[in-house]
Amino acid sequence: MNFKNKTQVTIFKLSSLSEDELLTPFLFMFFFMVYMVSIFGNVGMMTIVHIAPSFHTPMYFFLSFLSMVDLFYSSVITPKMLSDLLSERKLITFIGCALQFYFFCALVSSELFVLSDMAYDRYVAICHPLHYISVMTKKKCLGLLILSFFVGFTQSAAQTSSLFSLDYCQANLIDHFYCDIHPLIRLSCSETHTCTIVTIFFVCFCCLSSMMIILTSYVLIISSILKINSASGRRKAFSTCSSHVMCVTIFYVSVYCTYLHPTSSNLKEQEKVSSAFFTMVTPMLNPLIYSLRNQEVKKAIKGLLQKKKQLTHQYTNPV
Structure with missing residues (x-):
């Protein structure tokens, strides 16, 4: 991307999450705790999947990468936002803003397709259980994952190039707590029609294509x-999908509230609230949902805690 001679602005100023200074300490502590829970939850989930032999299956393979994406896209936004809450000068360079937007957009889009990969995995497991092992091979799972990241990072490059090729003149205050599409377009002093079309195309492409895969999978599931005769069998089949359904619902509702609504100057505060939930709270919820609702994850966590307790006991009380 060639940024030279495209703008007079080299430094952007970010607005605060809230203009109320009395709320700043509370917001800092709250989102700091949310971020810590997100880090420990997602790293913990990746660790459990890696070390527990019973989790070396396609479903948990995708889940570990879902946790990785959640951790990374939250980390693109949250540390900078936390530091800005404590700073009077909320500044970010032009290149820094472009990089923040690029990685955030790429990781969010990748998560959409990782969620669709997980839906396809559940479809094969429930609708074709006898062929599950032969269909969901390591090579195929890796291929689906690579495709998800390739589409996510490629479309993000197109959006970032379009957005940061706009002219930004004297005004440099981004009315948001991170570099995002709507406030940057509002700030530009050049024609933004092409950029808006590019953004709408890729947002709709990513959301609709992944949503169609998920909806089709669950209609078939x-x-x-419903064809299973026993009630216990139906409950067991539904339970294997419940965590994924909750994660998908929360993520898509967050995307809709943040991006797929009419923009208006009267909705700036609501945009910040929905963006804060999307960028910081949602990445924390996915590992919590799988930990609380998935019996296998609960058993693995209890097993690891018992092993740690036994090792600690042996260390403190040697024979």
Whole structure:
């Protein structure tokens, strides 16, 4: 991307998450705790999947990468936002702003497709259980994952090039706590029609294509589950999908509230609230949902804690 001679602005100023200074200490502590829980939750989930032999399956393979994406895209935004809450000069360079937007956009888009990969995995497991091992091979799982990241990072490069090729003149205050599409377009002093079209195309492409894969998978899953004769069998089949359904619902509702609504100057505060939930709270929820609702994860956590307790006991009380 060639940024030279495209703008007079070299430094952007970011607005605060809230203009109320009395709320700043509370917001800092709250989102600091949210970020810590997100780090420990997602790193813990990746660790459990890596070390527990029973989790070396396609479903948990995708789950470990979902946790990795959650951790990374939260880290693109949260540390900078936390430091800005404590700083009077909320500044970010032009290149820094472009990089923040690029990685955030790429990781969020990648998560959409990782969620669709997980839906396809559940479809194969429930609708074709006898062929599950032969269909969901390591090579195929890796291929689906690479495709998810390739699409996510490629479309992000197109959006970033379009957005940061706009002219930004004297005004440099981004009315948001991170570099995002809507406040940057509002700040530009050049024609933004092409950039808006590019953004709408890629946002719709990523959201709709991944949503269609997920909806199609679950229509077939529900149809297959309803054919199961025993009530216990139906409950067991539904339980294997419940955590994923909750994660998908939360993520898509967050995307819709943050991006897929009419922009208006009267909705700036609501945009910040929805963006804060999307960028910081949502990445924390996914590992919590799988930890609380998935019996296998609960058993693995209890097993690891018991082993740690036994090792600690042996260390403190040697024979």
